Amino acid sequence: MDGPVLLLVVIAAVAVAGFAKRFDLQVPLVLVAVGSAASFVPGVPQLTLSPELILGVVLPPLLYSAALDFSFVSFRKNLGHILRLGIVMVIVTAVAVGYFANWLVPELTLGAALVLGAVVAPPDAVAAIAVGRKLGLPSRMMAILTGESLVNDAAALTLFTLAVASVTGKKIEIDSPVLFFAYEIAGGVIVGYVLARIVRFVRSRIRDSSLETVLGLVLPFTAYLAAEEIHASGVLAVVTAGFVLGRVTADVAVPTRIQERQVWPLMDLLLEAFVFAYMGLQLESVIEEVQRDGLPVHHIFAYALLVLLVVILVRPAWIFVNTSRRSVVRKLLRRKASETSDVLGLTWRQNLVLSWAGMRGVVTLAAASGVPLATVAGDPFPGRAVIQAVAFVVAVGTLVIQGLTLPMLIRRLDVADADEQRRTDEQAALARSISRSAAEQYLSEAAVNGIDGASRESVEHVLERVRRSVRARLDADETEDHEERIAAAGALFDTLRRNVLVAQRAALVHARDAGELDDEVLRTVLDGLDVEEAAAEARLERRNR
Structure with a gap:
C-alpha cells in the first residue's frame, strides 16, 4: 500500500475519533465499526501492513508512552498481580485456547492451534484503561491493568515464536523453551536499561530541549529494534527504557518536559486511532483469504465465535480460581483474612471488573x-x-462485547475505593510539606550565605518577596480543594489572566502583520506568554476535574 493512501487512512481515523469524542462515544468501537464498513466500500484499497511494521513502528511508542507515565512504585507494589495476569494468564489462555481449537477445528493441528492460542492470548488494555479513567476506576486497578498491558505482549510474542518454530521446523537459538523465555526477558531488560542510560547521559550534556525531545522520540524504536536484533524481547526493552527515563523525569530541563507532555499524548492519539481503524479494515481481506483456501466462511466464523467464548471465560475463571486458591493458602497459614477482599486488597467486585477487561x-x-x-x-x-x-x-468480538458492557459493569458494581481520596489528600499534603521545607531551607541558607553578585540588602529584600510568593502558592494548593470561595476566586483570576494573554497575543500578531513588530521579537515575547497561558490552563483544567 502506498504512502498517500496510508496517510489518508490516518487522517480519516483521527477525524472519526474526533467525531466519537464529540458525541461521547467509545472511540475504539466507533473506529472498528467504521473501518469494517469501509472495507466493503468499492474502491477502498485493502490496508495490509507487514507485522514487522506494526510491531516495530506502531507498538513501541504506545508502550513507551505508557511506561514513561506509569509509576514504577505502583508497578513494583502490584508486581505479583501484574505478573499473574501479564505472564501466567497469557500462558493459561494460550494453552486453553490451543487445546480447545485443536479439538474443535479440523484444519488445525495441535501445533497450529497453540499458535492461535498465543495469537489471541494478550489483552490490549487501551480501551479498558480509557473506560476506567473516564469512570474513575480506583488507581490500584488502573495500575494493574496498565502494568499487565506492559508485559503481556512480551509473553505472548515469545510463546508465538516458540509455537511457530515447532510447526515450521525452524530452529531457534536456544532449544530449551524455559531458557529461551528467560533470555528474552533478560536480554530485553538489559538492552532497554543500557539504551535509556545512554540517552539520559547524552541529554544531560546537550542541554537543548528540541534535541532532548527527539532523543526521547527515537528511543522506543531503537530499543525495540536493538533487542529484536539479538533475538531478545523488544517489548520489554521499550518498557524498561520508559521506566528508566520516567524515573528521572525531574532531571530533564523544564522546556523538554513541557514539550514531551505535549508530544506523547498526541502520538498516543494518532497511533491508537490508526490501530483501531486498521483492525476494522481487515474484515474483507480476512473473509477473502478464507474463501481462497476453499473453506466455508460460515463454519470458520462459527468456530471463531466458540473460541471467542473460551477467550472471554478463561480470564474470569483464572482470576477467581487463583484468588480462591491464595485465600485458602492464606487461611491454612492462619493469617488474618478479609471477608470482602483478596490477599491483594481487591474486592470480588473489583476482581470481576478486572476479569472483564x-x-x-x-x-x-x-x-x-x-x-x-x-x-x-x-x-x-x-x-x-x-x-x-x-x-x-x-479481537473485534472482545472489543465489542466487553467494550460495550464494561462501563455498565463498572457503574453497577460500584468498585470505587473509599480510602483513595484520603490517600490522595495525604500524598498531596506530604508533597506540600516537602516543598515548604525545601523552600524554607534554601531561603534560610541564601539569607546566611548570600547570592554571588548581589548585595546583602537586596538579597534580604528579594528573599522576603520570594518567601511570600512560595507561601502563597503552597497555601493556595492546600486550600483550593477545601475552600470553595478561594477556589472560585482562583479560577476567576486564571480565567481573566488567560483572556488577557489571548488579547495580548492577538495585539502582538496584529502589530507584526502591520509591519510594526519584528518576527523575532514577536516569537520571544510569545514564548513567555505561552508559558503563562499554559500554567493558567493547567490550573483551570485541574479545578474542573
Missing part, C-alpha cells in the same frame, strides 16, 4: 498476519487462514 487489540492481528505461509519443508502452514479469521473475530 480483557479486550484484544492490534498485537493479536499483527501476530496473526505474521504466521508464515509455509514450513521449512515447503508445506503450507496448516490452518493459516483459520488463524487469521479467528484472531479477527476474537
Whole structure:
C-alpha cells in the first residue's frame, strides 16, 4: 500500500475519533465499526501492513508512552498481580485456547492451534484503561491493568515464536523453551536499561530541549529494534527504557518536559486511532483469504465465535480460581483474612471488573498476519487462514462485547475505593510539606550565605518577596480543594489572566502583520506568554476535574 493512501487512512481515523469524542462515544468501537464498513466500500484499497511494521513502528511508542507515565512504585507494589495476569494468564489462555481449537477445528493441528492460542492470548488494555479513567476506576486497578498491558505482549510474542518454530521446523537459538523465555526477558531488560542510560547521559550534556525531545522520540524504536536484533524481547526493552527515563523525569530541563507532555499524548492519539481503524479494515481481506483456501466462511466464523467464548471465560475463571486458591493458602497459614477482599486488597467486585477487561487489540492481528505461509519443508502452514479469521473475530468480538458492557459493569458494581481520596489528600499534603521545607531551607541558607553578585540588602529584600510568593502558592494548593470561595476566586483570576494573554497575543500578531513588530521579537515575547497561558490552563483544567 502506498504512502498517500496510508496517510489518508490516518487522517480519516483521527477525524472519526474526533467525531466519537464529540458525541461521547467509545472511540475504539466507533473506529472498528467504521473501518469494517469501509472495507466493503468499492474502491477502498485493502490496508495490509507487514507485522514487522506494526510491531516495530506502531507498538513501541504506545508502550513507551505508557511506561514513561506509569509509576514504577505502583508497578513494583502490584508486581505479583501484574505478573499473574501479564505472564501466567497469557500462558493459561494460550494453552486453553490451543487445546480447545485443536479439538474443535479440523484444519488445525495441535501445533497450529497453540499458535492461535498465543495469537489471541494478550489483552490490549487501551480501551479498558480509557473506560476506567473516564469512570474513575480506583488507581490500584488502573495500575494493574496498565502494568499487565506492559508485559503481556512480551509473553505472548515469545510463546508465538516458540509455537511457530515447532510447526515450521525452524530452529531457534536456544532449544530449551524455559531458557529461551528467560533470555528474552533478560536480554530485553538489559538492552532497554543500557539504551535509556545512554540517552539520559547524552541529554544531560546537550542541554537543548528540541534535541532532548527527539532523543526521547527515537528511543522506543531503537530499543525495540536493538533487542529484536539479538533475538531478545523488544517489548520489554521499550518498557524498561520508559521506566528508566520516567524515573528521572525531574532531571530533564523544564522546556523538554513541557514539550514531551505535549508530544506523547498526541502520538498516543494518532497511533491508537490508526490501530483501531486498521483492525476494522481487515474484515474483507480476512473473509477473502478464507474463501481462497476453499473453506466455508460460515463454519470458520462459527468456530471463531466458540473460541471467542473460551477467550472471554478463561480470564474470569483464572482470576477467581487463583484468588480462591491464595485465600485458602492464606487461611491454612492462619493469617488474618478479609471477608470482602483478596490477599491483594481487591474486592470480588473489583476482581470481576478486572476479569472483564480483557479486550484484544492490534498485537493479536499483527501476530496473526505474521504466521508464515509455509514450513521449512515447503508445506503450507496448516490452518493459516483459520488463524487469521479467528484472531479477527476474537479481537473485534472482545472489543465489542466487553467494550460495550464494561462501563455498565463498572457503574453497577460500584468498585470505587473509599480510602483513595484520603490517600490522595495525604500524598498531596506530604508533597506540600516537602516543598515548604525545601523552600524554607534554601531561603534560610541564601539569607546566611548570600547570592554571588548581589548585595546583602537586596538579597534580604528579594528573599522576603520570594518567601511570600512560595507561601502563597503552597497555601493556595492546600486550600483550593477545601475552600470553595478561594477556589472560585482562583479560577476567576486564571480565567481573566488567560483572556488577557489571548488579547495580548492577538495585539502582538496584529502589530507584526502591520509591519510594526519584528518576527523575532514577536516569537520571544510569545514564548513567555505561552508559558503563562499554559500554567493558567493547567490550573483551570485541574479545578474542573
